[in-house]
Amino acid sequence: MIPLSWYLIVAALLFSIGLYGVMARRNAVAILMSVELMLNAVNINLVAFWRYTAPDRPVGLTWAVFVLTVAAAEAAVGLALIISVYRRRDSVIAEDLDSLKN
């Protein structure tokens, strides 16, 4: 007896927490971790809608797997970028990476 909206509210809370982390943290690795939280929130929504509205057609599950794939690719490239930036500039603070500013 769990309403669909409970899952959606949990996902919205998780997304909001991740959004706050993306906007407020200074360390680039912390920003990437917050993005992963947001992607997880999206996946909870997809699976919840699959189970409640179309359990016989696995559309939500399929797209959840695609989100998982993209999250893995994004994490690999993002962390490679962070390590490369750290090597060149000795910093992973997002505010210090301002070479495009002027």
Added chain:
Amino acid sequence: MVEQIVFLIISAFTLTMAVIVVTKRNLFHAALALMASFLGVAGLYVTLDAGFLAAAQLLVYIGAISILVIFAIMMTRRLMQTSEPAFNTQAGFALLTAVIGFGVVFWVFYVFRNIWPLVPDTAVPLASKPVVPQEVLQNSVALMGRAFVNPAGYVLPFEIASVLLLAALVGAIIVAWPKAEDKA
């Protein structure tokens, strides 16, 4: 009733760990909390009868992505324990934006509470998990696998995802490869 208690415990655990991820100054502790949060999300998948996705979550998120994050934290370790502030100057506005964003979503749920009820109510279809035969749920993984290789289904996104993974793999190696002059 048991179902609701289990759901609330898993949700509270997931959200608490997520809050620790975004607030903890020590990044290594934040990464451990991130793994716990992923575990909670896998538990939510189990309550939604998506066992395959829960297993994939354990393998991909906890087994691969968290380990990558921990590696990145260790390779940039020197900056982890400095006394620099963990948040930038716009943290207050960020909190306000996140709270307003959640408030808008919750307001939408409140407005549509006749379709998406906020409390358990047997009269409305979406107020409780629809009862479906066990075979349908067990068959969903097989259906998903067939949809991935079906030209009328998702074969194109499936192939593009494989190309994306290859591009990410090559791109990550090239971006992180040390330049010749760096070694000297």
